[in-house]
Amino acid sequence: MAEGHAVHGMAARVRRLVDQPGRSQGPVTEQFDPRALDGRAVAGAEAHGKHLLIHLHGTDLSPHLHLGMHGAVSVRQHRRALGPDDLPRTDPPDPAGLAWRHLTATHLLEVTRPTVCELLDADGRAALHARLGPDPLRDDADPAEAIARLHASRRAIGALLVDQSVVSGIGNVYRAELLWRAGLDPHTPGNALDPDTLRALWDDAFDLMTIGLGAGWIVAHPTQLADARALLARGEAVPRWPKRYAVYLRRGEPCPRCGTPVASERLGLQTMYWCPGCQQQPA
Numbered sequence: 001m002a003e004g005h006a007v008h009g010m011a012a013r014v015r016r017l018v019d020q021p022g023r024s025q026g027p028v029t030e031q032f033d034p035r036a037l038d039g040r041a042v043a044g045a046e047a048h049g050k051h052l053l054i055h056l057h058g059t060d061l062s063p064h065l066h067l068g069m070h071g072a073v074s075v076r077q078h079r080r081a082l083g084p085d086d087l088p089r090t091d092p093p094d095p096a097g098l099a100w101r102h103l104t105a106t107h108l109l110e111v112t113r114p115t116v117c118e119l120l121d122a123d124g125r126a127a128l129h130a131r132l133g134p135d136p137l138r139d140d141a142d143p144a145e146a147i148a149r150l151h152a153s154r155r156a157i158g159a160l161l162v163d164q165s166v167v168s169g170i171g172n173v174y175r176a177e178l179l180w181r182a183g184l185d186p187h188t189p190g191n192a193l194d195p196d197t198l199r200a201l202w203d204d205a206f207d208l209m210t211i212g213l214g215a216g217w218i219v220a221h222p223t224q225l226a227d228a229r230a231l232l233a234r235g236e237a238v239p240r241w242p243k244r245y246a247v248y249l250r251r252g253e254p255c256p257r258c259g260t261p262v263a264s265e266r267l268g269l270q271t272m273y274w275c276p277g278c279q280q281q282p283a
């Protein structure tokens, strides 16, 4: 499943279509009617956690997308540029699972196999934002709010970090790597962690996810992080190096910090990975 940095990356790609009127197509469902968007131009796009909202000029209705396990948003530039007001005469063939297509003079936006594809008005958008916790990658995120929510709960920090109503955008990979980096046992209750520790966890999430957004993939290994940070600081692209994690998907392999075999456990729908040797509950 796409974690929050990937959805913020999608929002940035959708913004390439800004101000270009487009032809909107796709199957009409009870929740989504592309005809309501036909001829309109994208005004902006935003991510909140794993949710993507696209705003269009001239309508209060915003497509709201959640991609789940198999959904995708693709934005492609046409090989041949057309005039600013010329839409391609023919439509491309429908990809499998097409939910929405927006075709402009320069770009083709296609959404396939989402778990949610609906149109939200202002009230719907407000309700969506209200049920999602602060997202480290959003400019309007309030770290104090996230820390208060984490600190108020007796649930395990490993469960709280991926609960999108507590903080949003963190998924299974970031959860595992963030807790390993902090040296925290994922079973520690949220209310057993002091606000400074929670603030450090939030700041590390912001840092890692910012690099993930810039790189386009989850960079978590210390050496790769340093290299990615240097490349991004110079405005260069981060190559797709082989993915290396400290604990994620490494059950039974030695922890890079202390050598203890990495443990795993089913938690909700996902498997949680951690090192029982050096990830501790605070005294």
Ligand SMILES: [Zn+2]
Pocket: 255, 256, 257, 258, 259, 260, 275, 276, 277, 278, 279
């Ligand atoms: Zn360890």
